[in-house]
Amino acid sequence: MTGSPALSSRIAELEAELAELRAEQAREADGAMLKVLLDDIEKRHAVERRLHRAEEWLHLAEEAGRVSAYTFDFATGTLDWSPSTLALYGFPLDEQPTLGRWLAAIHPADRPAVQAIADHALQHHGDVDHRFRIVGPGGWRWIEDRGRIVRNEDGSAARLVGINIDVTELVELERRASLDGERLRLALAAGRNACWDWDLVTNQVTWDQQLGVLAGVADFGGDFDSFWALVHDEDKPRVRAALDRALATGSDYRVEFRMVREDGSIRWTFTQAKVVQDADGKPVRLVGIDSDITETKLAHLALNESRLFLVSVLGASPDCIKVIEPDGTISFMNSNGQLLMDIADFEAIRGKRWVDLWPAEAAPLLEHALSEAVAGRRSRFDAACPTAAGTPKWWDVSVAPITAEDGTVERILSISRDVTDRKDADDQLQLLNAELHHRIKNTLATVQALARATLRSHSDPAQFEAAFSSRLESLGKTYGLLRSGPQAATLSELVEAELGPFGGRSDALAIGGPEVLLSSNAAVSVGMILHELTTNASKYGALASPGGKLAVDWTIEDGNVALSWREHCGDPVAPAAPASDGGFGSKLIDRLTRQLDGKVTRVWSDDGLSLTCRFRQSAD
CATH class of the missing domain: 1.10.287 (Helix Hairpins)
Structure with missing residues (x-):
């Protein structure tokens, strides 16, 4: 070489x-x-x-x-570059570089600082260590310049020996790392997050400035005990358990807990961290991030408290309260509603269409109510729907939209009130009104029949008045027995009370049977049945015919009474059997008998009516 x-x-x-x-x-x-x-x-x-x-x-x-060497001789003032240094600056390999030529290759923005450092090194014979940009073959390049003084035996400076290192990629990485770090710090600060690093070997804890803001600590002690002192006493067992589990298994460390600040205020934090292990699998570090979730946690706690309050309110409501999705499926029903509907497990109907739980005849009402709610309007209707156990019930149903802040319909609220008793009471009232009207007509007819019967047997006005008044008085006693009250009555009393006004024709009446004590409710029903039969007989049957005869008798077995009513009209009166068309009187007799868990059988003939009524002795 x-x-x-x-x-x-x-x-x-x-x-x-x-x-x-x-x-x-x-x-x-x-x-x-x-x-x-x-x-x-x-x-x-x-x-x-x-x-x-x-x-x-x-x-x-x-x-x-990419390391290039150079020397500068203080005695001769010459600059000697290696071939790689010449190539780095883009100089010809045979060129003898000078300080001026070198400075001219430096970025104008960096040149004054480099000139000052070079002058100081040449005048004071000092080491150099700086970074600057040059115009290289591929454009601007970053150079790390490091030079050391080589001295003679007498201590005087002989040469400056140095290297130039191309650190362009390193500077770019540093720039990116700085930007990424700044972005990370901004992201952590914006999200109220902070980083920390716990060295398990030295027990030193390093955390960033944002964590100090979160914990409200200006001077963190730097070890685990400093952190542990901030944890709320009630949360320490949970934090310790999460730490032990993570360190023992190497799994992620995740836990929510409260930090108690120096001023006594409390902040909720969510911590998650990774366990770093050595080659032997032993945990040596725990690196993590803390997130301030105080506002979220408080909002969640408030929402949960509100939810519990709402659930308790809904649970206390006697109505069946349901939440229905816009597609018509059920997503919620309160506990009392499930009891009212005989639903043992709500999951059995969750997600089902509300309309499908009703009889088909009620579907139009429900579909209309749902469409009104989706359009943002309220509606209300009454309809019959049996429970899941098949019990018939009537419901008063109100349907209303549940809207979001922007007014869009998110869900639908349905409140169904059990109005079966009210419906039965309304039906009973209508029946009683009809019965009262019928009773008044019957009473007038009975009075008219008594008047005719009395006239036939008493032509003298004075005798007629006495006999007619006696029969009216007897009729009043009959109504007295029919009044509902706590006292029971015997069946013979009821029969005699009804037929007493016709006692002037004792030859026409045959009454007999064992002593049967009826409860007050049963007595009212039986008395009304006898009244209907007596009225019809006095208007159309045996008691309306001069030669008519009536036989009333009864038997009892195991608390069940069989009452027999047989008429023989003699010369029939027209029409012979007006009640055979199923008029109100016949319907009333049938209804009253059913209330006594009984049954009525009738046989009509030209000679008159034969009726048998079987019922329970007690209807309480």
Whole structure:
């Protein structure tokens, strides 16, 4: 390998000295002096060989790492560059560089600072270590210039020996790293995040400035105990368990806990970290990030408290409250609603269409209510729907939209109130009104029948008045027995009370049966049945015919009563069987009998009605 000019010159000088010493050997007889000189020459040759090896190593370094060498001789003022240095600056390989030529290649913005450093090194013989830009073959390049002073034996500066290193890629990486680091710091600060590093070997904890802001600590102690003092006492067991698990298994460390600041305020933080292990799998570091989640946590706690309050309110409601998605499927039902609907497990109906849970005849009402809610309007309707167990029920249903802040409909709220009792009461009221109207007509008809029967048997006005008043009084006693009350009545009392007003025709009546005590409710129903039969008989049947006869008897077995009503009209009155068309009276008798868990059978003939009514003795 060819050396530098300075090195070649030095070798030539040494060879000349060696030739001179050999000449002196011929002239000098003193062999001892020659030996000393020869030893000195051998030492110099060893130094030269080492210089050759150093030069070879320098060339290898130049080729591998873009390292270029240079020297500046203070005595001669000459600048000596290696070929790689000339190539780095884009100079011809045969050019002898100068300080002026070198400075001209430096970026104008960096040139004044480089000029000052060079002047100081030349005047004060100081080392140099700086970075600047040059205009190289491929454009601007960054150079790291490092030079050291080589001194003579007397301590004076002999040469400045240095290297230029092309650090363009390194500067770019540093620039990118700086930008990335700044972006990371900004991102962490914006997201209220902070980094930390725990050395498990030394127990030293390093954390960034943002973590100090989060913890409210101006001077962090720098070890685990300093961190541990910030953890809320109630959260320490959870944090310790998460740490132990991560260090024992090498898994990620994740935990939420509260930090207690020096001023007593509390911040919630979410920590996640990676475990770093050595070659033997032993944890040596824990590197992580802390996120300030105080606002999120407080909002979550408030939302959870609100949710629990809402659930408790909905649970206390006696109504069936449902949340329906815009597609018509059910996503929520309160606990009382599930009880009302006999639903043991809500998951069995979650996601099902609300309409499908109703009878087909109610579907139009529901579809209309859903379309109104999707359009942002409220609606209300009544409809019948059995429970999941098949129990018939009537519901008062209100449907309303649940809107977002922008007014769009997100979900639909349905509140169904069980109005079965009210519906039954309305039906009962309508029945009672109809019955009252019917009873008034029957009463008038009965009075009219009593008047006709009395006139037939008493032509004298005075006798008619006495007999007619007696029968009206008896009729009033019958209504007194039919009044609902706590006292029970016997079946014979009810029969006699109804037929008593017709007692003037004792030959036409045949009454008999065992003593049967009816409950108050059963007595009312049976009395009304007897009243309907008596009214019809007095208007159209045996009691309306001069030769008619009526037989009423009953039996009882195991608490079940069989009441027999048989009419023989003699000369029929027209129409013979007006109730056979299923009029109100017949329907009332059937309904009252069903209330007693009973059954009615009728046989109509030209001679009159034969009826058997079977029912329970007690209807309480």
